[in-house]
Amino acid sequence: MLASADLVDDVLRSLRISGSLLLRESYAPAWAVAIPGADTLGALMRAAPRSRVVAFHLVEFGHCELRPDGAEHFTLTAGELAICFGGMPHRLSLGKPIRAQDIATLLAGGVNQQRAEHVGVGTALLCGAFTFQHTRFNPLLDALPTVLRVKLSRPGSLHNLTGVAQLLAAELERARFGQSFVVERLLEVLCAESIRAHLEQSPENTVGWFRGIKDPVVGRALAAMHRRPGQDWTVPRLAAEVAMSPSRFAARFTACLAESPMAYLAKWRMNIACRQLTTSHISIDTIATEVGYDSVAAFNRAFKKHVGLPPATWRARAQVEPTT
8 A cells, every 4th residue: 555655645746736715705596606617717827838727616505506518517515525627617506597707707806796695595615726737647637537526524544634624714714924825735735635535435446547556466566667767667577576477467457547557657757758848957868768768769759759749849848938
């Protein structure tokens, strides 16, 4: 289990998660708030290029409907959190209002025309966004559902959602020095704890990354790749790492993740390369070596195959893109 825990740490850390509180309001029925897709929301928040912005919604009191574009709607009840990892436009509502308020208007200081006038009436919402960096070829993000739903009160050995929510609520109740900083850090923890809760609840037989890291054999192989991505890995060498025959290991790995060990390794190496090209001045030759390629030419071919651009072009574009 320790190897899998280290693996989750590695992938979570690589995302450089940040959290932002967008609004905390009470609504009287009938009401509706429209939230745009991830790209538009990111532009509203002036998010950095190549980052992914996903909205989240926590019902503090009452209930509401969440209606994602092109997907089935569902009810969120008090103490339930929804994170829209799919990035689709969606709407929160209760009843049948004449029109939905746009969150962009509310963020710009517009008046909440559907505010509940009395405490304990309607729906109380805490809405915000999580921003992820370096999301290309990240296996954890690829494994998450379009909308992740978690009950804050649900007990679990891998998370402490209730404790985080209580700290967040206490921090928001009264003004304190450094409140914004503390709230942002608590939101980061809320995101990580929600992912851990989903990991704990995910069925053992569902094909994907979570099944892989839970499998005692495949999990050790994944951890080895992440610890030493530049090693000259082959299927026989990975099989030896977990004391299994190459054919049995390859079959078990593919059954868990629906891709071969070498395909997974290639994508994780590209994730590392993209991060280094974006955030460092390390030479492309050195990056190629660190992610397991014998020559720059081989690295260039692999990078262009997966990313669609040569590494030098990827780096150059990152340097001229506007930042916030």
